Amino acid sequence: MSDEQRQQQRLDISRHAVRLFAEQGVAATSGEQIAQAAGVSERSFWRYFPHKESCVEPLLTKMVDAFCQVVRGWPGDLELIDHLRRAYTPLIDGASDEDIEAVLEVVRLTQSERALRAAYLMLRERAEHALAEALAERTGLPEDAIEIRVQAAAMSAVLKVATDDIARTTSKGVTRDTLVQHREEIADALRALSRLR
């Protein structure tokens, strides 16, 4: 089975899992139930996802990877804020409407479901490393330099706050405007960072 097929299968299961999580809560949703909903055996389900909570990964990864991709393409002669305005359009033109809604639903779920929050934070930390990589390449500093790691961690934290916020404000429907506002929110937050002192 090709890697892409496998990812597709994971994504499919992921959607069913998230729907069930939202309807009944994580604890009340068994692996058997998810497997049945997705049309695979329970044994196979546990092969696709080592833990129940990791069902949210395929959807969340979509969002996080999109941001990392943008940062990787950040040209040296541009302010990050300006670059974001031009290049940060994930969830806007990248994915289907249903996926946008699903991703935001997951983020919302992480607010009330501890297990999902933990998975979410782990994923964000993976993104933090990707961010550090991009920043290292851009600045020429080593990837494990304190400055690089701090900047990556801070940016990642900003993105987290902004994402939580947008998920909260879109609990009743998403519009293109809201997503543009999301981008501006990140830009604002990055500006706010420099006022930390």
Add this chain to the structure above:
Amino acid sequence: MSDEQRQQQRLDISRHAVRLFAEQGVAATSGEQIAQAAGVSERSFWRYFPHKESCVEPLLTKMVDAFCQVVRGWPGDLELIDHLRRAYTPLIDGASDEDIEAVLEVVRLTQSERALRAAYLMLRERAEHALAEALAERTGLPEDAIEIRVQAAAMSAVLKVATDDIARTTSKGVTRDTLVQHREEIADALRALSRLR
């Protein structure tokens, strides 16, 4: 049983658990084993800790709370960096040597043990809220203002990087100097933040 007694009992079990985690890994350490080492029944153990990984909380909380406490006492007329130099002495004069070592050991463990890392990140997020509270009080802004949340998230992220770093560099023994260096590292990192743009 008083609250303090209960916390003491949790801390005691925590120490045994961390030792076992370090010796054999988390997965290979059963709840029964921890309970036995701590001298309580398995049933009681599960009452003290809802999940196996939360055994690390009592120790980690010591460290995180110490920092929050310092931030809460941050006077309005002082740069954060200067305040840290004066007031941030957790692990230096606050706790016993053994506890310092235990706390750093836990942080080290979170690098290789996914389950512990997740618990650690959740804990850090709780600290982030405490930080936001302190910052809100200091600035007079509402606690859920984007600026406040961003600053809290960024500071928390910085602290995380610095803590990971100090845990790594102290894998072979801790000295007072190393801990002072830790404080300077946080200060440096906070400075680095303002160069983000």
Add this chain to the structure above:
DNA sequence: CGATTAATGGCACTCTCTGCCACTAAATGA
């Protein structure tokens, strides 16, 4: 078409964690 390989499903099993109940000990109150 036969043979190798990889994915699947079923089964049994361990471990995590919970609900329930019975027991003990301390605190309370008459």
Add this chain to the structure above:
DNA sequence: TCATTTAGTGGCAGAGAGTGCCATTAATCG
């Protein structure tokens, strides 16, 4: 002082999470 309430404890049974093993099936290749 004794009966009663109260709270922590431990034992036991059971549901669910996750794994190892093996038989089956489907895809791939010579």
